[in-house]
Amino acid sequence: MFGALQTALLASLFLGLSCGLIGSYVVVRRMSLFGDTMSHAVFPGVVLGFFLQDEKNPYFILGCALLAGILGALMSGSLQRTTRLKQDASLGVVLVTFFAFGVGLHSLSPQTGVSSYLYGQIAAITDSDLLMMGGVSLLIVCAVALLRRPFYVASFDPGFARNLSYPVKVLDSIFAFLLAAAVVVSMQAVGVVLVSAMLITPAATAYLLTDRFSKMMMLSVGFSILAGMIGCLWSYQQLKTPTGPAIAISAAALFGLAFLFAPQYGVLAKYLRRRQQVRQIRRENTLQSLYRIKEQRSDGKRAVTLSELAQYRRRSPSHVLPELFSLKKVGLIESLSGRDVWQLTMNGEQRAAELIRNHRLWELYLINEADYQTDHVHDDAEKMEHVLKGDLLEALEKQLDFPTADPHGMPIPDPAKTSVLLREGGQK
Amino acid sequence: MYFMLGLGGFLAALPCSQVGTFLVIRRMSLVGDAMSHSVLPGIVLGFLISKSLSSPWLILGAGLAGFVTTVLIELIHQKSRIKQDAAIGVVFTTLFAFGVLLISRVSDKVDLDTDCVLHGDLEHLVQSDLVSFFSVSIPAPLLSLFVVALMVVGIVTLFYRVLFVVSFDTALASSLRYRPILSHYLLMALTSFVVVAAFQVVGAILVVSLLILPGATASLCAVRLPKVLLIAALHSLLSSVGGVCLAVWTDMNTGASIVLFGAFLFMLAWGFGPLDGLLWQQIRRRRKEA
Numbered sequence: 001m002f003g004a005l006q007t008a009l010l011a012s013l014f015l016g017l018s019c020g021l022i023g024s025y026v027v028v029r030r031m032s033l034f035g036d037t038m039s040h041a042v043f044p045g046v047v048l049g050f051f052l053q054d055e056k057n058p059y060f061i062l063g064c065a066l067l068a069g070i071l072g073a074l075m076s077g078s079l080q081r082t083t084r085l086k087q088d089a090s091l092g093v094v095l096v097t098f099f100a101f102g103v104g105l106h107s108l109s110p111q112t113g114v115s116s117y118l119y120g121q122i123a124a125i126t127d128s129d130l131l132m133m134g135g136v137s138l139l140i141v142c143a144v145a146l147l148r149r150p151f152y153v154a155s156f157d158p159g160f161a162r163n164l165s166y167p168v169k170v171l172d173s174i175f176a177f178l179l180a181a182a183v184v185v186s187m188q189a190v191g192v193v194l195v196s197a198m199l200i201t202p203a204a205t206a207y208l209l210t211d212r213f214s215k216m217m218m219l220s221v222g223f224s225i226l227a228g229m230i231g232c233l234w235s236y237q238q239l240k241t242p243t244g245p246a247i248a249i250s251a252a253a254l255f256g257l258a259f260l261f262a263p264q265y266g267v268l269a270k271y272l273r274r275r276q277q278v279r280q281i282r283r284e285n286t287l288q289s290l291y292r293i294k295e296q297r298s299d300g301k302r303a304v305t306l307s308e309l310a311q312y313r314r315r316s317p318s319h320v321l322p323e324l325f326s327l328k329k330v331g332l333i334e335s336l337s338g339r340d341v342w343q344l345t346m347n348g349e350q351r352a353a354e355l356i357r358n359h360r361l362w363e364l365y366l367i368n369e370a371d372y373q374t375d376h377v378h379d380d381a382e383k384m385e386h387v388l389k390g391d392l393l394e395a396l397e398k399q400l401d402f403p404t405a406d407p408h409g410m411p412i413p414d415p416a417k418t419s420v421l422l423r424e425g426g427q428k
Numbered sequence: 429m430y431f432m433l434g435l436g437g438f439l440a441a442l443p444c445s446q447v448g449t450f451l452v453i454r455r456m457s458l459v460g461d462a463m464s465h466s467v468l469p470g471i472v473l474g475f476l477i478s479k480s481l482s483s484p485w486l487i488l489g490a491g492l493a494g495f496v497t498t499v500l501i502e503l504i505h506q507k508s509r510i511k512q513d514a515a516i517g518v519v520f521t522t523l524f525a526f527g528v529l530l531i532s533r534v535s536d537k538v539d540l541d542t543d544c545v546l547h548g549d550l551e552h553l554v555q556s557d558l559v560s561f562f563s564v565s566i567p568a569p570l571l572s573l574f575v576v577a578l579m580v581v582g583i584v585t586l587f588y589r590v591l592f593v594v595s596f597d598t599a600l601a602s603s604l605r606y607r608p609i610l611s612h613y614l615l616m617a618l619t620s621f622v623v624v625a626a627f628q629v630v631g632a633i634l635v636v637s638l639l640i641l642p643g644a645t646a647s648l649c650a651v652r653l654p655k656v657l658l659i660a661a662l663h664s665l666l667s668s669v670g671g672v673c674l675a676v677w678t679d680m681n682t683g684a685s686i687v688l689f690g691a692f693l694f695m696l697a698w699g700f701g702p703l704d705g706l707l708w709q710q711i712r713r714r715r716k717e718a
Contacts, residue, residue: 032513033458083704085452089644092457093694096637100687103547103634107681119528193465193633197521204514240532245525252522259508267507 007125008236011189012228014130014137015198015247018182020221021144023203025175028213029155032200033088037095038176039183039195041072043102043117046187050111058132062184069180072098073173120191120244122232133185140178140185147174152213189228191244198224201251208255208262227251279326281386284355286323287332289313290344291352295410303336303343353413358385360406361396367407368400374407430672432567436550437668437686439573440626441638443580445664447618448639449657450584452647453595454615457640458513462520463619464627464635466497468527471624471632476534487624494620497523498613527632547631550682569628576625580618584657587614592653630683638664641690648694648701663693 002010026035045068049061072094079090106114116124125133144151154161154171161168183195190198206219231247260267289312293304306324310317324342327333332348335341344352362381366372372380397403405411451460470493474486497519504515584591594601594611601608623635630638642660650656670693671686678685700707 027511027514030511030513032517033461036458036461036517079698082706082709083648083698085644085647086455088455088457089452089640089647092452092461092636092640093644093691095461096634096640096687097691097694100634100637100684100691103631104680104684104688107547107684108678194521194525196517197525200514200517201521204510204518207510207514208508242528242532245529245532248521248525249529252518252525255518259504265509270507 002127002130004123004236007130008122008232009229010130011122011125011133012225012232014133015186015189015228016202016221016223016225018137018140018185019195019198020202020224021140021217022179022182023199023224024206024213024217024220025151025155026179026199027203027207028216032196033091034176035179035199036196037072037076037091038069038179039187039192039199040095041098042066042069042180042183042187043192044068044098044105045102046117046192047102047105047111047114050114051105051109056113056126058126058129062132062136065184065187066177066180068098069183070177073176073180116191117187118191118193119242120187120189120194120247122189122235122243123239125188129188133188136181136185140181143174143178147171151175156213189232189243190247191242194244194248197244197248197251198227201248201255202227205251205255205258208258208265223251223254227254277386279323283323283327284386285382286313286320286327287344287348287352288355288359290333290342291349291356294344303341306340306342309342355385357413358389358393360410360412361393361400361403362388363406363408364400364403364412365396377407430676432570433550433675433682434669434672436567436570436573437629437672437682438665439570439577440629441642441664441668441686441690442661443577443622444626444635444638445642445660446581446584446657447615447622448641449643449646449660450591450595450615451619451639452643453653453656456615457636458516459616460619460639461636462501462516463494463497463616464623464632464639466520466523466527467493467620467623467627468524468632469493469530470620471627472527472530472534476530487621490620490624491617493523494616494623497620498616547634547681547683550629573625573629576621580622583618587611591615630686634683634687637687637690641667641687641694645690645694645697645701648697648704651703663690667693 023035026032042065045065046061048068049064050056052064053060075097076087076090076094079085079093080087083090085093113124115121150161150166150171153164154166154168158168161171179199182199183192186195186198202223203216203220205223206216209219210216227247227250230250231243234246234250235241235243258266261269263269286309289309290304293308293312294300294302306317306320309324310320313320321339324333324335324339327348328335328342331345332351333342334345336343359381362384363377366377366381367374403412448460451457467490470489470491471486472489473493474483474489477489478485500519501512501515504510504518505512510518590601590606590611591614593604594606594608598608601611619639622639623632626635626638642663643656645663646656646659649659667690668686670689672682674680674689675682675685680688697705699705702708
């Protein structure tokens with residue numbers, strides 16, 4: 001009925017739908033080991049399904065595999081209830097016991113079809129397999145759609161779910177059953193050993209890209225389908241390549257891309273954000289230094305030379321210069337003669353006054369409320385002033401009862417007044 | 429012959445049981461599972477270099493793969509919002525997939541098939557060339573298993589205090605300058621070391637059972653760590669002897685039967701173990717009702 005390519009595409013679709021949906025829950029509930037245990041636990045069911053019937057019957061194998069998965073979940077549950085073993089150990093025991101049972105049974109009477117269930121072989125999927133997979137994944141999609149809200153609440157806040165009088169235990173059992181079903185759908189394509197890859201990797205990829213769970217589920221389904229298609233086509237191209245590893249590696253490649261380039265949580269984006277922040281802080285410090293140098297003078301002269309600034313900041317002139325140029329570009333300072341003499345513009349003056357005010361208010365707060373010593377306070381205030389601003393600062397000022405001088409006796413500037421003064425000064 | 433099979437199983441299972449007990453105590457069973465999967469590419473690479481399943485290259489390759497696994501997990505876990513369990517899942521499935529892919533690439537050129545690596549082949553090991561060791565002639569792979577077992581037991585004894593304190597009280601460990609991170613890497617290195625030694629006996633997928641089952645069984649029987657370690661060692665001895673008997677009796681794959689016998693011992697401990705045995709729980713409940 002179906003050609004090779006159609007089989008591959010349909011199998012990836014079913015696989016992606018079931019593993020993508022269930023995998024999202026597995027990742028946010030931190031149940032990776034549970035997923036791995038279930039995927040290994042269905043293996044003896046598969047072997048038994050081959051063992052008991054002369055001809056390969058997908059529905060019989062499905063039944064046996066689901067039964068084995070449920071038995072595994074029950075056993076690990078009762079181990080956790082009746083013994084002192086922690087969750088991970090009881091899952092581990094179930095995993096190895098069931099899998100060894102499958103391997104042992106398989107070695108007693110080797111059936112040819114079994115190995116395609118271990119590592120996945122897309123070419124071995126028949127039309128009736130495909131129908132079974134379609135049916136089961138439809139069931140999973142319907143169940144997840146129906147139980148979306150209870151599952152959602154039970155995943156993120158089990159206590160709240162209990163308060164809403166959701167039957168949390170029943171929900172967990174249904175979830176275990178759906179997980180086993182998802183494993184059954186995908187095991188012929190990826191193999192029981194690597195079903196974990198399909199459950200975890202696409203969902204983890206989606207988790208890097210969004211904060212909303214509904215969006216994460218959709219993305220995770222998309223990534224699963226994509227990885228499934230790439231893997232299936234790859235394994236069709238080279239028949240020697242087992243499908244499971246091909247799919248797992250495709251999924252991992254997608255994860256790697258998201259890990260590096262995700263817009264918000266990617267390593268690159270984080271690095272760039274961090275670098276931008278460091279530069280911003282340096283610029284702000286230069287601005288403040290210009291203000292402070294001017295403040296320390298008695299004659300009120302506004303121009304500052306490069307060497308003066310470099311000495312004040314204890315940096316080399318070549319280190320300070322790029323910051324000066326970028327400040328000039330945004331119109332906060334102007335140069336009076338080439339690169340040697342600089343002064344704050346009106347905007348710059350106001351911005352610097354804001355920053356200084358911020359710094360001095362924080363110093364005052366730390367000394368008054370956090371018992372800092374006067375000579376220790378500068379560094380921590382400096383860290384806070386670049387990050388904590390805005391409304392918080394207004395509250396801070398109110399708490400400190402609108403002070404006018406900082407702990408070192410320096411005036412706390414009021415940016416509004418500064419700008420008025422400057423404007424008047426400019427008019428004269 | 430049967431004696432050699434049992435001995436081989438025991439020599440592989442003993443170091444696994446000692447390292448695995450610490451994994452179980454530290455709730456790191458998932459890490460053991462991951463490690464046993466992810467050393468596969470290292471093993472295959474080592475085999476491709478040396479053309480033999482019992483050469484130091486394998487240990488080197490597996491050690492490297494284990495190190496890469498640990499580093500990658502930490503990297504993903506720390507540099508992104510992915511939780512540790514998902515990071516472990518992503519890393520070990522990827523490395524395992526690489527391993528299987530490598531095997532399928534080279535399997536027609538060299539004598540390495542998926543079944544042997546994944547399900548183990550103890551008989552093959554025992555039938556390899558004999559070497560003389562203190563005038564006792566034993567198969568060469570068994571000798572290297574013996575050396576590995578001796579080394580691991582030695583290291584665990586030597587670092588017993590460090591491993592003990594780090595497992596139960598990280599804060600105390602760092603105040604004693606035991607360096608929790610360093611001992612984490614020590615445990616990971618030991619894990620990949622014992623995994624590579626044991627994979628030939630039970631196969632790469634089932635190695636995790638040699639890690640988890642003894643520790644889990646022992647922690648149902650005892651509370652104090654030395655006793656737990658001793659019972660885990662006893663479990664590895666009994667399961668390899670019993671497993672070989674089971675394999676001979678039913679003609680089953682030796683690795684699987686060793687694990688199955690180990691699981692049987694675990695069931696015994698679950699039912700009748702002195703600490704959490706279901707039987708005693710039942711009796712206690714009866715007494716309370718009466």
